[in-house]
Amino acid sequence: MSTATTAGAKAHARAQESATPVTRPDPPEGVDPASVTWSEIVAGGGYAHAVLAPGTLLELTDLDGDACAGLLLYNALETHERLNVADTVKVQWQVYTAAGQILLSDQGRALATVVGDTSGRHDSFFGVSSRDRNERRYGDGSPQGPSPAGRELFKLAAAKHGLGPRDIPPALTFFQGVRIAADGTPEFLGSAGAGATLRLRADMPIVVLIANTAHPRDSREAYTCGRLGVVAWRPGSDVPTAEQGPEARRAYRNTSDYLRARGLS
Template identity: 35%
Template structure:
């Protein structure tokens, strides 16, 4: 394959187009996202609960969720990172896409007011509540190798958990997308290295994800590879599935960025 050399003028023109596109995207975005959701987490109206699952430390759980339903993921029994993956229930070749989620919103900081995209440019989730803001969309979950190096033999990891739940859903390990790690305070330092910021999480943190399409979801409750604790002791995580509720026309997640607006337009066109 012949390598194409671009002139300095062409490179400069491409950069200028990129920077102009970025500027327009950032100008459209809100100057400041809402403050974190309040702690302690407000009680849930029992009439809204469709199902509630407690995922033990080291284990996994999968579920099918309807469009408009919300999942509250809560650390009610202590700190634990929980990773998630998702596929469209209509066509499982459409799946969670974190690189596009980052590129389309010009940020790796996923928090209240942001959305999570699929690889088809559609919105899978809206982050409607979030007390944490400390989530990792860059590194993914743990693997057998990372656990072995840190904890030795005999611990469960997210990669193997996702293979198990994907197999039960009739999928292959090649179908597993990069995982979003909730409650994982990972940041990139000035040298471009990943750093774990232990000061960011709060006791009792929670996040609420509103489903914007019908999906198959998988969760894995295993320590993040950068978690500084030398002890393998993930706490149980509570996932509560809430029934469909009305969404306002000026809903922040649906209007915060030009990319989110286009994503929801793609969602609407797919249902026509």
């Protein structure tokens, strides 16, 4: 089909609707499809983004066993407030993501809470790959190339929300694990396998950026990253959080005070 004319370009563009059908992951068992607010499959080397309301549940699924979901969160009301990985692990005395962990902002507030995890293979140390690193490792790190870097994809996702490169902090990554040995040596654990899930609860209005790219510590020669399932929904009732320490209670109190002052709780 020629695109040399306006009519031809129009016909070609409209033909893509049937040529590339949209595929979405099924909602988790027991979730009313009508309550779903965001649903998509992010290809390896792809990115996604959305704004979620407080109380929304977000489930990420490693569909093939090779996903690596880099995650950044921002306060949707004031995007200068964003995920602080260092405070998230330092304040809670825990560097390994698990159910009950709060994802803290740089203002000491809870952006989101991990409320479920069947993977146990995550990383708070190494973040996502850079373009320079991927060019040296794979020969290319551009967002449109065969081995996109996580930071380059974050730049694209951030731009959709008026954010620039200087607004991209270190990220958490999920589904490719790293553990630190007693002597300080990092050990790359890889994936827990296809079907592993991580579930988050939004604790305030948040901008979510996801970059699904090969982990920086993945030793495989080829750039390897599988599909990521993303589903967000509004639950019918509050989702309880396991008993937590004083650091968590302070973060939730800070968040509640912030939302109440703005008439949001």
